[in-house]
């Protein structure tokens with residue numbers, strides 16, 4: 091894993107945008123894997139700003155999001171579809187039909203998972219996957235204990251993940267209990283991975299990733315076996331970690 095040390099969240103977002111934009115300019119037909127949560131907000135802000143100032147175009151890009159809450163429709167303000175619309179899709183020239191996110195309001199989540207995995211394969215897979223990390227080491231919504239062989243599946247969210255995400259909802263009770271997530275194997279098929287880590291709350295997870303063993307109890311640890319991972323981490327997340 092290649093690690094890039096940056097000062098703070100702002101610099102992390104700028105560096106991530108630089109790497110992503112280089113790829114999009116080199117390969118305008120690329121498949122981008124996208125993440126939600128607090129971490130990539132700054133990256134999306136940078137992409138929107140670049141689109142407005144420099145006109146980088148996404149008309150031929152396809153995007154595949156990692157996950158979606160089960161039970162929320164795309165119109166729900168807390169769905170990841172709404173998040174992506176608001177943070178990125180509404181502000182760049184990416185055709186809406188080229189943006190893929192699992193459907194959370196399906197009445198057959200199992201089928202949705204099979205369909206989503208097939209969709210990824212039929213499009214030739216993800217070229218560059220943006221990832222955040224949960225404080226428990228989850229990637230996507232693959233919580234500790236998820237098989238490294240897993241493909242897109244339904245997962246029950248852990249109490250700590252629901253609590254971490256409750257800040258976006260009116261109350262903890264409203265946070266969905268389940269999500270559809272790309273599996274660990276699906277994520278690992280991405281040709282290249284960019285992991286963003288910012289803030290003191292991620293310090294322990296980053297230390298565990300850098301110094302711990304590859305183990306299903308810490309999902310992100312599998313990234314050590316991927317041939318092309320870049321981590322962009324800020325000083326608060328790195329702490330005293332020697333890199």
Ligand code: PGA
Nearest residue numbers: 127128129130222223224
């Ligand atoms: P965060 O979540 O970006 O909101 O910290 C990251 C994650 O849970 O993967």
